[in-house]
Structures are given as structure tokens and as C-alpha cells.
Amino acid sequence: MGLDRSWFEQYGIWISNVIRGDFGESSRSGVSVVELVVGALPSTLWLILLTVLVSVPLSILIGMWAAYREGSWLANVVRGGTTVAIAVPAVWLGLILIIVFSVMLGWLPSGGYVSPLVDPVRFLRYMALPIVTLSVFLTGILTRFVYTEASDVFRQDYMRTALAMGISTRRRVFAYATRNAVLPMITVVGVQAGAMIGGAVLVEAVFGLGGLGQLLLSSVLNRDYLVVQGAVLLTTTFVLLIGYVADILYRLVDPRIGR
Template structure:
């Protein structure tokens, strides 16, 4: 197990290095000149040249990359070329919003998806399974932005059950914060809940066909007890895999949801930075998302061994 973890850590480090090169090179392929965007369209060539020199854009790409890596290792991502604010401050102010939203959405998706998956397997061929499949189909088919607009019209503006926009920091008022995040989390977690439901149902159906389940049933255990004790536990491997892969996607893909509900999150910061060619912010955002993916995947691999001991034994051998 230790050798496996060391190997995964080494692979992760190599992936981070490759990702940093791709991020650094890709950002500089964006059309437009950040110096010109900062100076304005009517700025003189001398003013633009001075800004390029201040930003270090006249240096070779190798020098710029070395400076970017060195500063990133120290946690210094520079200053925003658009506002002059340190990038770490911008990320520190916006990333918690998106993290809380993503975690809340995943919690909702896991609870709803697993519950519907269990119901669909338990009542196969009956109306509860049809209703669960219909709900999953809607969750997979309807875009989040459309669900968000409908939710604001019906649940927020119409019935007044939730606020239509706004954000309250969790540290200031947890109850109010989660109240404001409930509707965005429901919308963001809809498609993930549908995927979890379908995969949970399929995994439990396969598990209920195995020999050890038939043995448990032959010993007198009821179907419901076998379903929860064996089927649900084995299906959790699939759930952990989906959550691990989707958490990074939720963090980076919450742009639309944050726009609809006016949340000052990571997605809004990313979009604004791309529009203004803010190189330091874009580099930091993409690099953080990449590292987040790697860390989450590593954590998922470790969780496999906790959920299923056979994986731990196989990895150790």
C-alpha cells in the first residue's frame, strides 16, 4: 500500500509539472494583448510598451515560465493586471463560495441519487422504479441554466421559498449562508444526482446476482437487509468514483449557476479574467483546479481501500 501511494504521489507530481506547462503556454495563446487591455484602446504605444515591461511580458517564454513556477511554489501568483489586487486575495475571496456550493451540491446529489437508486432496485418493474427513472432522465436532459431560471421564477419569485440571488459567508451566519445556497446547490446537483441514481441502481442489480448474496438469502436474511448490507455498500465504490470525478468539474463548471444566482464565486472570477486577458489570475485559477483534480483522484483511490478491503489487499501485493 505504501509503495502504491508513493507511486501515485510521484505520478501526481509529474502531472502537475506537465499541467503547469500546458497552462502557461495555453494562456498565452489567447487572442489579445493584456497590456493593451489594461492600458485601453486609446493608449499610446509607449504606454503599452511600459506596461508590458512592468508585467515582464517582454522576457522570453522560458524566463517567464521559470518566474511563474518559482512564484507559484511560494504561493505567490502575482497581482491581477486588471485590478492590481494580489491574486491570492482574489482566490481567497471567491474559492470558498464555489467550494461550499460544490460540496452542498454533492451532498444533495448523493442523498437523492443513492435513495432513488435503492428505490429503483428494490421495486424493479413497479411504479417507484418508473418514477425514479423518469426523474433521472429529466435531470440528465434538462440544462442547468434552464432549471435555474425556472427555479427562480417558481420557487424564489413565485412562492418566495428561497432567495433569488445573493450570498452570505458561512463564517458569518451558517444558517443564512446555506439557506442562500440551497437553491443553487439543488440546481447544480441535479445532473449529478441523476448519474448517481443510474449507476447505483445498475451496481446494486449486479451485486444482487452474486453468489455471496444468494448465500445470504439462503441463510434466511431478508431482501431488504441484504440490499442495504451488501448491495448498497458495494455500490458506494461507484458513488465515490463519480463524486471524485465530478467534484473538480463542479468547481470549474459552476460558472453558469453562479451567474444565474449572482454568486461571487470562482467561476465568475475565471470568466472575468478570461475576458480581460488577466494572465496571472487565469494561470492561478487553472493551476489550482488541476491540482484539485489530482488531489481528489488520489483521495478517491485511498477511499477505495476503505470501502472494499479486497482492493487494499490487491494494492499491497
């Protein structure tokens, strides 16, 4: 491991090994770091993907509706609700969901993971509570963003012109306002999805998903440095990659950015 050398040399050895695809072995289990990371990755990716699929449509619906009814007490409730959703600690919310839906009601399992290729129904049952836990935070952020963008769109001259021309409310809201308000959301979703790869650590630990976040946390506690380095490198790569793809997608769907 080069522990008898300076940390400059140790880092150089590690980088040269990584370039060759050798991330080393776990000092605790002796298993290859690549094998550990690949085994932990699917549950994390499924958690993030399903959280995004739940949060994005919900955020668009709530944010657009609140912006259209701006000034009403219901719109104020939505604004206050997003603040609460962003502020609620994920660990606390996860424990509350376990107490209510697993312990008291017995509807859903409190932890564990089953691959969707093995049993899709059990997979959804195990993932339901973790998805809800992460979706509350992500929905709060995205709803506030959509609300702010949509409120600005509704004040634009072309929206007043559309109203004066007698265009139906449905067409004005969904054909004009939603498209222009939601486009900038692509970048925000990309940034948040990338951040959730590292932010899901505590959620995975609470529900025992055995994902990348839980692997990273256990490796830190066990001082399994090579696993920590490999997991952090992979997490960083995913964050950068998702953000880059989101920027490209935004330029593709909105040609004005390219110009």
C-alpha cells in the same frame, strides 16, 4: 510581465514565480491573485460540499430502491428521470428556479452570498437554489451508477443464497446489497466533486455567488490573464487532489482493492 519575451520565457517566468508563491497581481484591480482566489474560494467549496451531502444519500436511496424493484414502472420512471436530470442545462434550471421561488413565490433570494460564520440561516437561504441546481445533475449521475451496480449485485449468487436462507429483506438490501453497490461510488463522487469545481462557473454566475467559478469567468471576459492562470492552476490542483484522496479512501474501505 515579460510580454516583450517569447511565450516560452513568459511561461518560465510565471512558473518560477509560482514556485516562490508569487502569482502576480490582477491587471484590472491591482489586487494580489492569491487574495482574490482565497476570497472567492469559500463559497465554491461550500456549494460543492453541500451539493455532495445532498446528492449522495438521495442517490443511494433512489438507486437502491429502483434496483430492488427492477422491472416495475416506477423503476422505469427512475431510469428516465436520471436521463432528464443529466441532460437539463444547469443555467436553464437555475433561471427557472429563480423565476418560481424568488420572483413568483418570493421564498428565497435570487442571488448573493452570506458566510455561514456571519448568519447561518441567511447562508442556507442564499445557497438553497444553487445547491438544488447542481444537485439535480449530480443526483442523476450517481443514481444511475448506484442503480447499475445494485442491479448487478442483486443478481449475484450470495444474494439468492441469502433469500433461500430466509434472511429478511431489510438485511439483504441494506447489509449486503447496499454495501457492495455503494463502495465503487466513492471514486465516482471524487471525480464528480472535482469536476464541479470547474463546472460550477455558470451556476455561480447565475446566482451571483462570487465564487471561484465566477472569478474565473469574469477574468476571462476582462482578459485578466494572471488571475485566470492562478484560478485554473488552483482548480486543477483541487481536481487532482480530490481524485487522489477518493482512490486512497476506496482502498481503505475495500481491502480487496489493495490485494
